[in-house]
Every structure is written in C-alpha cells, then in structure tokens.
Amino acid sequence: xxxxxxxxxxxxxxxxxxxxxxxxxxxxxxxxxxxxxxxxxxxxxxxxxxxxxxxxxxxxxxxxxxxxxxxxxxxxxxxxxxxxxxxxxxxxxxxxxxxxxxxxxxxxxxxxxxxxxxxxxxxxxxxxxxxxxxxxxxxxxxxxxxxxxxxxxxxxxxxxxxxxxxxxxxxxxxxxxxxxxxxxxxxxxxxxxxxxxxxxxxxxxxxxxxxxxxxxxxxxxxxxxxxxxxxxxxxxxxxxxxxxxxxxxxxxxxxxxxxxxxxxxxxxxxxxxxxxxxxx
Numbered sequence: 001x002x003x004x005x006x007x008x009x010x011x012x013x014x015x016x017x018x019x020x021x022x023x024x025x026x027x028x029x030x031x032x033x034x035x036x037x038x039x040x041x042x043x044x045x046x047x048x049x050x051x052x053x054x055x056x057x058x059x060x061x062x063x064x065x066x067x068x069x070x071x072x073x074x075x076x077x078x079x080x081x082x083x084x085x086x087x088x089x090x091x092x093x094x095x096x097x098x099x100x101x102x103x104x105x106x107x108x109x110x111x112x113x114x115x116x117x118x119x120x121x122x123x124x125x126x127x128x129x130x131x132x133x134x135x136x137x138x139x140x141x142x143x144x145x146x147x148x149x150x151x152x153x154x155x156x157x158x159x160x161x162x163x164x165x166x167x168x169x170x171x172x173x174x175x176x177x178x179x180x181x182x183x184x185x186x187x188x189x190x191x192x193x194x195x196x197x198x199x200x201x202x203x204x205x206x207x208x209x210x211x212x213x214x215x216x217x218x219x220x221x222x223x224x225x226x227x228x229x230x231x232x233x234x235x236x237x238x239x240x241x242x243x244x245x246x247x248x249x250x251x252x253x254x255x256x257x258x259x260x261x262x263x264x265x266x267x268x269x270x271x272x273x274x275x276x277x278x279x280x
Contacts, residue, residue, distance in 0.1 A: 002026035003033045015277050016044035048276040055274045062274040064254040064266050067195050071167055074194035081143040086126035092116050094125040097236040109152040119151040123168040128237040131172045141174025161267045165250040172243040180228035184214050184244050218256050224248040
C-alpha cells in the first residue's frame with residue numbers, strides 16, 4: 001500500500017507554503033516518505049528565512065504594501081487622482097442606501113457596533129458622499145480614491161479574511177454617457193500595467209444592482225471589480241452624472257503576485273510576515 005504524508009506533515013508543508021502538488025505525492029515506504037518530508041521541510045524553512053531576511057535587509061515593506069503604493073503612485077502621478085481618507089465606522093443608514101437592509105444576506109456579515117453603526121464592509125458609501133460634495137464645491141470632474149481596511153464576517157476560506165484592504169477609485173462627472181465601460185477598461189489595463197501583472201482577463205457581466213460590471217480575473221481569482229453609473233442607487237446619494245469606479249482587493253493581488261495558496265499569508269497578521277510564517 002502506498003504511503004502518503006501524514007496529517008501533521010501536510011499541515012507543516014502548508015504552513016511553509018509548500019507546492020500543492022507535493023501534498024499528493026505517494027511513497028513505497030514510510031521511511032522514504034519521512035526522508036522526503038524532512039528534505040522538503042528543510043528546503044522550505046531556508047526559503048522562508050531567506051525571504052524574511054531579504055524583507056528586513058532590502059525591501060523593508062511587505063508585498064501587499066508595495067503593490068498598494070504602486071497603485072497609489074499610478075493614480076496620483078499619472079491619472080491625476082486625489083487620495084481621500086474617510087471613517088472606518090459608518091451608519092446603518094448608509095448601508096440602507098446601498099440596498100444592504102436587514103433582509104440582505106450581507107447584513108449578517110457586517111460587524112455591528114450597535115443598532116446604528118458598524119465597521120464598513122466596503123468603501124463605496126463614504127466615496128459616494130465625498131465625490132458628490134466635492135463636485136458641488138468645485139463644479140468640476142472629480143477623481144478620487146481611498147485605500148483602507150474593510151470588515152466582513154467572511155467564510156474564512158483561502159480567499160477571504162474578516163479584515164481586508166480595498167483600494168477604490170472613482171471618476172465622476174467627467175465622462176461622456178455611453179463611454180463608461182470603455183473608460184473602465186482603460187483604467188483596469190493601466191492599473192495592471194502599474195503593478196506589473198500581465199496574465200489576467202477582463203470579464204463583463206450583467207448585474208441586478210449595477211446593470212453591468214467588469215471584473216479583473218487572474219487564474220480564476222477575482223482581483224478587482226468595476227462598475228459605472230448612473231444607475232438606480234445614485235439618486236439616494238444625490239448623484240446624477242456619469243461615473244466609473246473600480247475596487248481592488250490588495251491582499252488578493254498580493255496573493256496572486258506572490259504565488260501563495262491562502263490569502264492570510266499576505267493579510268494583516270501576527271503569524272505571517274510578507275507570506276512567511278514567523279514560527280519557522
């Protein structure tokens with residue numbers, strides 16, 4: 001009977017970000033299995049230590065931070081966007097305007113602080129407010145973005161975390177009606193170029209809420225999602241002119257760029273740093 005890795009051995013290889021194909025490897029004897037496991041473990045331990053050493057000596061910033069900074073630099077230096085910073089705590093009324101009422105499935109994923117306030121599950125509500133008011137003040141097109149933490153009671157799978165980083169951009173009132181999808185594609189392609197990602201696809205789908213959406217997909221993983229207006233939500237925010245917006249999942253982009261199997265390696269953590277476990 002062929003021997004496979006024990007549960008403990010598999011868990012250890014997963015912890016060290018071992019190659020998935022190795023987990024299914026079969027051996028003629030337990031001795032051969034244990035020998036291969038030890039060799040693989042030693043190699044992965046060295047790899048992770050070297051990676052941490054490189055972070056401390058050369059890079060000084062985790063991959064997720066470097067990717068976020070590249071997107072910010074692209075937006076501010078090449079596209080003329082302005083960064084805004086808004087509160088992490090939002091109101092139930094703001095979620096209602098996004099159609100996330102008590103009957104909506106996402107309500108159960110929200111971290112409620114009390115009956116009227118919660119930790120934001122998305123950046124969009126605050127950006128609606130800011131872009132509307134900026135346009136009222138300036139009477140000019142608005143290009144803004146925000147990067148920050150969002151919170152959801154997710155399933156805790158390989159692609160989800162309770163706290164995650166989003167970077168949302170929105171361009172408002174400077175777009176001709178009928179050209180929104182074209183502009184979304186331009187921004188998506190420029191963003192991927194800014195972070196050096198070449199293998200991806202733009203997937204356009206119909207949406208009950210937004211009418212039409214555009215997702216950036218790489219290897220089956222959704223990295224970002226774009227939408228445009230005007231649509232039926234906009235009136236609740238006092239927004240009536242054409243706009244486009246894209247929300248990027250920073251940790252998902254880092255997960256794909258770094259070749260990691262789970263998103264927790266690149267998220268906010270005290271167990272991992274830049275993809276490597278701190279208890280090697």
